[in-house]
Every structure is written in structure tokens, then in C-alpha cells.
Amino acid sequence: MAEVFSRRLPENINRIIVAFPEDVQEFFHEMISADRSPQTIANYAYDFSLFFDFLASRNLELEDITPKEIKRFFRHIENGYERTIQVQITKKDPVTGETRKEWVERKHFRENSRSGKRRKRASLRSLFRYLLKTDVLDRDPMQEYEDASLRSRHQQKVPVFLTREEAMRLIDAVSTYHNKQKRRTQTWYEYRDRSILLLFLNTGMRVSELVGLNLNSIQHDGDTARVIILGKGGKERMLKLNRPAWEALHGYLEQRPRNGLQTEHQEALFLNKNRGRISRKGVYEALQKYVREANLPPKAANISPHKLRHTLATRLLSNGENLRVVQEILGHSSIQTTQIYTHVINSEKDGALDRLE
Template identity: 35%
Template structure:
């Protein structure tokens, strides 16, 4: 079997058997496509450890980020382990493939005052009743209140929200479901959008869909719209042009920990499979604490 054919079969396996998210499957496809472009589309069993090392070396010379190299190495190991299990190859060539070490980079986090000013400005903009302004305010409030991923937000249906309890039922990575709480500001913003904004946009669609958040034509919103909204509103607050919805997730997690939330509770809210993933936010909080100490303590 040729490498490209095996890669396509592996992607189908990820979609139908392991039920990974579309974004994760796209990342695997991209990494394996890059591998095919590097080593050539020959027989799968001809790919050896040296071929894989040359592939990563080429990516290094090209200037790919360490995180990209680490992801591609992980994709190769997962792919060849599957191929060995399926008896497509006699030996797994990726067993001794070393993952490049990632450099530690702390996530972008907005200050509490910055988030308060941003959301207050959005609330004032929505007060005029414009349906798009109402929607945008509700999106930002909910992202910051829950720390949910952009894909989770876009996938929300009306029945997933319990306005009485102030909770949202979220379908996360690996089709894992969790329930996350949100506070009064998000509740009020969602209620205003549901009663004054959503009916206006839903009337523009031929059939009413179940999505909570709608685009200008009445259909379910996509991630690109949310990215554009966050870049426009949060970018000036954190001083970055390419900031995305994940920065609101980072900010929510950090502010929860700053406020005394338990690390495992934050893990549950964010839907992290591993506590180690959540611990990055303790580093952010520690840095903010150290910065405050240096500014305020006379012996700092």
C-alpha cells in the first residue's frame, strides 16, 4: 500500500473509529500530507527512521515552530503505530523518532480590568438593540464566563443552555460532554440575544435551525466569525493583532485561579483530559503575582 493511500485510511479511522474532532483530523491530514511531500508517495513499508528524521530536519530548516515539529512527530508515531496494528508494515519505524522539545510560551491573558472594560463596551453597544451587537456581546460574555473552545461555542444548540440554572452543556474533544456554569452577566447577555436579536437573524433563514448563535443570514456561525470578533475587540486590550478566542479561554482560567478556584475544578470547567494541561495557568498566575510583588513590595 502506498503512503498516501494509507494516510487517507488512517484519517478515516480517526474520524469513524476514534471520533476525533474535525480540527484534529485536519491537522493529522496536513502533517501526513507534508510527510508524503517530503519522502515521496512510495510503498508505506519503504519509509524508515532516517526518512522520518530527514522530514523533520527539512521542516526545521524551513523554520517551522517547535510546536509544529512536535505535533508532526506525534502524528507520525500515531500513524505508524496504527499501520503496525493493521499489519500494513512489519516494523514501526517511528518508535525511535525523537520529539523536538517545545519551548515554554505562556498564553496571552487579558487583565481583569481590561476584560471588564471590553465587556462593558460591548454591553453598551448592544443596548441599542442591533441584533449583531447583541449576538457579539453574548458570545464574548459566554466565552469568558465558561472558557469553552470556539468549536464548542459554535456547536451550541438552544437546548444546550439551561438559563434557569445558568449552565451550558458542551460537546468537547473526543465527543466528551460536560456541563459548565456561567454567571449573571453572561445570563443577561444571552437572554437579550435570545429575545431581541436571534429572532431577527433566524427570520432570514429558510428554516429555523437549533443553533444558539447565528450569522447574518440566519445560519449557524462558524469559527472564523468568532476569530474576527475576538481579534477586533480583545486585540487592543492585550496589545496583539493575531489574538483569537483561545485568549479568552486562557483569561478565564487564569482569573479563576487568581480568585482561588481549585485546579481540578478549572480542569473540569475547561474539559482538559490531563491536569498537566491545566497547570500552565498556574505559571501565568505566578508570573502575575511576581509582577505585582515587584511593583508593590518595598524590598522587592
């Protein structure tokens, strides 16, 4: 069994962190003590894994890092990179029939998006500040690298979102997709997927927040139901579910399996087909299935859970809701993050005026 770094983290993340230098592991202990979310810690672990793999390929240690090496690292991953992840699989012995679990490495090529680049810079910035503060290093190569770098031009992109009609087509696609499977009865994951889509469109929660929901995250009194969402930085917010979302969720809860649940996921709200907690990847793949079924236009064909969050924000502001209210619903720590959606509203106004011709 692999060395356990922290029982608060998934085993695959533990396996990444224990391979880091001891001083970097201490940085993760600090993150855990500061109550950073498991997803935030996982993101840092993935970013550092890329960086330390690069250092290893050049036979470099922490104290050898210079601004020039950091520059080489960012150029190395500029156009994408191969990420190695560890997944647990179940194997069956063909002779005895016994099953055993083992860890295997899988490689995935990832595009290095603009937001991904920003996150990797922020991750390394935090690490080197910590190493400087704890006297592991006597200088901050990341700060020196950023001081010498040209600032990239910030391009504010208008968020992609679904129109009301497109959102309705996406929800209807759950039924049409499963009807094509020619099953005699509805499956419980059909109820699950419809509920997930409506929760996204009703609350705008992040996919990491959705997969972290437990049964006790839902509170209801008669016809009124609310969901307690644990957001970034451990901040909680409670949002009321509208009627379609609550009806869909109630239907799923009646169909949700009660037997054969994985021990550690008994309380998970949304389950996968193996009856464990559904993953971010599982949610994304389910959504893509219904996007294809709905035959959405090119603009919306690459829709993701986060773009459903964009959809709610845009609908709220289009309906004249206060920016502060939208900020609280989305769980943004800064109203500047929420203001990006005003660009969408302005573009809609432009279209309305153009159509007057």
C-alpha cells in the same frame, strides 16, 4: 460531486481524506468508529495532507518512507508552510442570474508553532503505529526517527491572559465599535459577538466547543442557565452561566434570525452573516476586530479565543479556587495541563512583592 468518505464530516475534509492511500483512509474510519471529534479528525487530515504532498513531490509511497525522509519532511516545514484548503463559493451567472456553488482551492501560509510541531509529530506517530499494527508496514519509521532525534528542550511559557480591566475594555469595545457604524438600530450580530465574548470569559470553553453549540445546548430555569459543552473525546460537561453571560446570551437569542437559515444549520446556536453555523475563523476575526477597537496593550493585542480561556483559568486560580475545580471547568483530562496556570499566579506574586519596594 466529490466522493463522500463519511457523512459525519464536512465536505472539505472528505475531499482531503479521499485523496489518501486506502490504508490511511482506514485509519480515519477507525477514528470515526472511536468517536473522535470532527475537529480532531480535521486536524489529522490537514497534517497528513502536508505529509503526503511532501511524499508526492519526492515520488515516494508509504513503503518507501524512512526515518531520513521523515526528518526531511520536518525540516521542510520547520519555518512555516503553505497549506492548500478547499472552500465552497457561490457564483452568479451574469447572463441568466442563476447561482451555482463550486469548490476552489485557496493557499494560506502558516507559521509552524511549537504546539503545531508537537501535533504533527503526534499525528504521524498515531498513523505509523496503526499501519504497523495492521501489518501494512513491517517497521515504524516514525519511532526510529524519534529514537535517533535529539530531544528538543521543553520551554514552559507562561500563558498570555487579560487582566480584569482589559477584559472589561474588550467587552465594551463591542458597543463602541458598532456605535461608530452609525446604524439606527443594533444588529443581531452585535448581540451575538457580545454573547460570544462573555461565554468565553465565563466558561473558558474552546473555540471548537463554542462553534459546535446548538440551541438545545442551553438549558435554563428562570434566572439560572447552564450550557452543555461537548469537549475533546466526546466528553460532556455542564457549566452554569453567570448573570452577565446569561443576560447577553438571552439578548442574542431574542435577536437571532429565524428566517433564511441554512437548512443544515437550523439548530446552530451562533450564526454567521450568511445564517449558517459560525466558523472558528469567523469567531477569530470578530474577536480581532474588538481587540483593535479596545486598543489593548502590546501584551494583549494578539489575543485569541484560547487566550480568553487562559484568562478564565488565571482569574479562577487568582481567586483561590481549587485546581481540581478549575480542571473540571476547563475540561482538561489531566491536571498537569491545568497546573501551567500556577506559573501565572507565581509571577503575579513576584510582581506584588517587587512593588513593595
